Amino acid sequence: MTHTEINRQTTAPHSPNRKAAIIGGGVIGGGWVARFLLNGWDVSVYDPDPDAERKIGLVLANARRSLPALYDVSLPPEGSLQFCSSLADTVAGATWIQESAPEQLAIKHRILGEIQQFAPDDAIIGSSTSGFKPSELQENATKPGQIVVAHPFNPVYLLPLIEIVASDKSDAAFVRNACDVLRDIGLKPLLIGKEIDAHIADRLLEAVWREGLWLVNDGIATTEEIDDAIRFGFGLRWAQMGLFETYRIAGGEAGMSHFIAQFGPALKWPWTKLMNVPDLTPELIAKIADQSDAQSGHLSIRELERLRDDNLVGMMRALKKSGSGAGGTINDHEQALRQSIASNGASATAQLPQTVSRPVPQSWTDYNGHMNEAHYLEAFAQASDTFMALIGADDAYIAAGKSFFTAESHLRHIAEAKAGQRISITSQVLSAAGKKMQLFHCMYGPDNDLIATCETLLIHVDLTTRRACPPEDAVAGKLAEFATSHASLPIPDGAGRHVGQKPA
Ligand SMILES: NC(=O)C1=CN([C@@H]2O[C@H](COP(=O)(O)OP(=O)(O)OC[C@H]3O[C@@H](n4cnc5c(N)ncnc54)[C@H](O)[C@@H]3O)[C@@H](O)[C@H]2O)C=CC1
Numbered sequence: 001m002t003h004t005e006i007n008r009q010t011t012a013p014h015s016p017n018r019k020a021a022i023i024g025g026g027v028i029g030g031g032w033v034a035r036f037l038l039n040g041w042d043v044s045v046y047d048p049d050p051d052a053e054r055k056i057g058l059v060l061a062n063a064r065r066s067l068p069a070l071y072d073v074s075l076p077p078e079g080s081l082q083f084c085s086s087l088a089d090t091v092a093g094a095t096w097i098q099e100s101a102p103e104q105l106a107i108k109h110r111i112l113g114e115i116q117q118f119a120p121d122d123a124i125i126g127s128s129t130s131g132f133k134p135s136e137l138q139e140n141a142t143k144p145g146q147i148v149v150a151h152p153f154n155p156v157y158l159l160p161l162i163e164i165v166a167s168d169k170s171d172a173a174f175v176r177n178a179c180d181v182l183r184d185i186g187l188k189p190l191l192i193g194k195e196i197d198a199h200i201a202d203r204l205l206e207a208v209w210r211e212g213l214w215l216v217n218d219g220i221a222t223t224e225e226i227d228d229a230i231r232f233g234f235g236l237r238w239a240q241m242g243l244f245e246t247y248r249i250a251g252g253e254a255g256m257s258h259f260i261a262q263f264g265p266a267l268k269w270p271w272t273k274l275m276n277v278p279d280l281t282p283e284l285i286a287k288i289a290d291q292s293d294a295q296s297g298h299l300s301i302r303e304l305e306r307l308r309d310d311n312l313v314g315m316m317r318a319l320k321k322s323g324s325g326a327g328g329t330i331n332d333h334e335q336a337l338r339q340s341i342a343s344n345g346a347s348a349t350a351q352l353p354q355t356v357s358r359p360v361p362q363s364w365t366d367y368n369g370h371m372n373e374a375h376y377l378e379a380f381a382q383a384s385d386t387f388m389a390l391i392g393a394d395d396a397y398i399a400a401g402k403s404f405f406t407a408e409s410h411l412r413h414i415a416e417a418k419a420g421q422r423i424s425i426t427s428q429v430l431s432a433a434g435k436k437m438q439l440f441h442c443m444y445g446p447d448n449d450l451i452a453t454c455e456t457l458l459i460h461v462d463l464t465t466r467r468a469c470p471p472e473d474a475v476a477g478k479l480a481e482f483a484t485s486h487a488s489l490p491i492p493d494g495a496g497r498h499v500g501q502k503p504a
């Protein structure tokens with residue numbers, strides 16, 4: 001398989017042993033902890049900083065309020081988190097080990113040497129390095145082929161891109177496996193064909209950063225003006241089409257060749273500082289820091305992180321609609337999660353299947369400081385979708401032209417749900433006959449306290465004619481199995497109620 005084929009691959013098998021070891025739990029290591037943990041992996045961490053546990057706790061809190069909000073399906077139950085006092089204990093039994101220590105080659109060599117002393121031979125050792133080549137990291141390694149660059153983007157729990165860079169000492173099957181594991185936790189591995197200092201993305205970022213520093217240094221613009229120049233214009237374009245596709249459109253109907261004919265010569269005009277780098281003098285550093293304080297100092301770093309995360313979630317959710325860029329990665333992951341929920345739940349018709357288990361995202365709360373009523377329906381709709389997948393009315397069934405439409409729903413609000421609280425929903429079949437499927441969903445809080453219920457009637461439809469029709473035999477059979485076993489359960493309290501009815 002070529003690296004282009006690996007880059008285009010979308011499905012990912014589940015790794016049977018899901019233990020990740022994170023070495024270095026700062027900004028990036030903390031993000032890796034959250035990414036693995038919230039995707040159901042057990043995670044152990046080693047960081048000599050005595051404050052690391054507190055800092056990772058804050059990153060996790062941010063991740064719990066934002067990552068689940070990207071999806072319309074539940075993430076797996078969180079794995080367990082362990083802080084270890086030795087690197088040897090941390091890496092024991094791990095399948096993925098991620099080095100996220102300071103960006104100094106000597107430190108990384110020392111840590112990678114120690115990791116290889118204690119880690120399983122078949123564990124993948126990824127390095128978060130922003131700039132070092134894999135061949136530099138592999139120098140003097142006992143098993144160089146075990147080490148790959150897995151370069152993430154901050155915040156690792158939200159941004160999907162991971163640059164995977166291998167050297168000629170790397171084994172292709174091993175690299176392919178690394179890409180599969182990353183896809184399995186919702187990431188987009190981009191396999192880079194040739195190793196190069198700073199990989200692809202940081203080469204681009206450094207070029208923009210260099211020009212930004214010149215503009216401040218030369219007194220042309222402030223940090224805020226430069227940020228405005230990005231975020232009101234081309235920054236919006238880049239998230240969905242990148243550089244080349246955007247410029248192809250900018251060439252008009254004649255496309256890219258016309259664009260280059262018109263704007264290519266400008267590269268030789270004095271438009272850029274090219275490779276000259278401004279000296280980071282104490283004066284320039286103070287100027288940038290002062291301007292940055294004036295621009296953003298009214299918010300703490302944690303407040304800025306939450307603002308960034310809420311904006312990223314909103315933008316990525318918008319990209320899900322077209323499947324562009326990061327939106328496509330989320331859709332693929334969502335589909336894999338649905339399949340896994342369906343295959344785990346399809347065998348358990350005797351009990352009530354759990355059709356949602358997720359934290360309440362911040363974006364679901366309102367001016368009353370709790371989950372807004374609109375999102376109860378959203379959560380219950382997710383429960384109906386999961387139940388549909390359980391009976392075989394899954395993405396493939398829908399793509400083949402049959403589905404269910406909701407005809408009627410009755411919601412009851414019994415207790416409050418707050419941001420970050422885990423909610424779960426169980427679903428009971430009240431009746432299933434012909435085209436009709438009547439479900440009763442119960443939403444519970446973290447202590448199993450009933451928060452809300454939803455009784456809903458769904459009608460099976462042919463998506464071509466847009467008319468009701470009986471389900472296909474396999475779906476009807478699975479639904480009947482659930483209906484028969486749920487018929488022996490008590491009718492849930494609140495079933496059949498109408499609005500305004502006094503409690504029994
Ligand atoms: N900050 C960023 O935007 C990005 C950074 N990276 C890369 O991630 C790596 C880590 O960077 P940050 O998280 O930003 O740095 P950081 O300074 O926030 O975290 C580094 C952590 O490593 C710990 N550490 C120091 N010595 C250690 C040792 N011997 N063993 C284990 N842990 C040790 C420190 O206590 C600290 O918590 C670097 O290689 C960097 O290039 C990659 C992508 C983005």
Ligand SMILES: C[N+](C)(C)CC(=O)CC(=O)[O-]
Nearest residue numbers: 129130152153154202205
């Ligand atoms: C500044 N940086 C080179 C550490 C940035 C990165 O490596 C990626 C990112 O998240 O911007």
